[in-house]
Amino acid sequence: MRIDKYISELGIASRKESARVARGGGVTVNGEVVKDLSRHIDPESARVTYLGRELTYRKYTYVMLNKPEGYVSATEDSRLPVVTELLPDELRKMELFPVGRLDRDTVGLMILTNNGVLSHRLLSPRHHVEKEYVFTAAEPVCQGAEERFRDGVVLSDGYECKSAVITMSVDRLSGNIILTEGKYHQIKRMIASLGNRVVALERIRFADISLDLSLKRGEWRYLTDSEIAGLENTEL
Ligand code: URA
Numbered sequence: 199m200r201i202d203k204y205i206s207e208l209g210i211a212s213r214k215e216s217a218r219v220a221r222g223g224g225v226t227v228n229g230e231v232v233k234d235l236s237r238h239i240d241p242e243s244a245r246v247t248y249l250g251r252e253l254t255y256r257k258y259t260y261v262m263l264n265k266p267e268g269y270v271s272a273t274e275d276s277r278l279p280v281v282t283e284l285l286p287d288e289l290r291k292m293e294l295f296p297v298g299r300l301d302r303d304t305v306g307l308m309i310l311t312n313n314g315v316l317s318h319r320l321l322s323p324r325h326h327v328e329k330e331y332v333f334t335a336a337e338p339v340c341q342g343a344e345e346r347f348r349d350g351v352v353l354s355d356g357y358e359c360k361s362a363v364i365t366m367s368v369d370r371l372s373g374n375i376i377l378t379e380g381k382y383h384q385i386k387r388m389i390a391s392l393g394n395r396v397v398a399l400e401r402i403r404f405a406d407i408s409l410d411l412s413l414k415r416g417e418w419r420y421l422t423d424s425e426i427a428g429l430e431n432t433e434l
Pocket of ligand 1: 300302383
């Protein structure tokens with residue numbers, strides 16, 4: 199693998215930025231300063247430092263996207279734009295896919311990876327990974343919703359949701375919901391079961407990872423080492 203690709207895939211720096219750093223002597227491979235990052239290395243065994251920091255090779259890539267409205271949570275769709283179109287070509291080549299789905303009109307935190315095993319574990323209903331949302335309702339949410347969510351809302355098709363936490367604003371027009379499952383349109387259907395309607399929905403947390411508020415809608419960044427470690431160590 200090319201050294202500049204190795205560095206950019208770890209989210210350390212773009213190829214252009216790392217080329218500049220390398221010209222100044224900021225990149226070493228196995229103890230030797232390397233100025234030409236088109237050289238190839240064995241990513242599994244090479245010891246690479248960047249500005250004095252030793253890098254650890256990672257087999258998989260993980261990014262956080264602040265999903266805008268209008269995008270389908272998929273890698274392809276015959277008619278509509280998909281979330282992976284918001285990533286640069288370099289990342290699209292790595293075949294990342296979204297960990298779970300958000301509706302087309304839902305915005306906020308979406309994690310994408312090419313680690314299928316981890317994604318599968320995080321989404322498995324047995325593992326109760328928390329997802330937190332902020333929503334706005336068409337009308338004030340009825341009193342008693344907190345207890346109904348705690349005890350398990352029953353959807354119109356008879357499905358009994360797992361216990362969830364709903365916290366309402368003072369005017370009861372907006373609130374937060376924490377779920378440990380992810381059924382189709384779950385929050386919209388839970389709020390509908392109260393005789394109300396969701397008019398805006400944003401995911402702000404997935405497991406221990408919170409939406410990075412410095413990302414505008416449509417922007418992405420690599421997950422940090424500690425965010426990845428948190429995902430890998432999520433109580434499963
Ligand atoms: N619940 C919904 O209704 N929609 C989403 O996109 C996510 C959770």
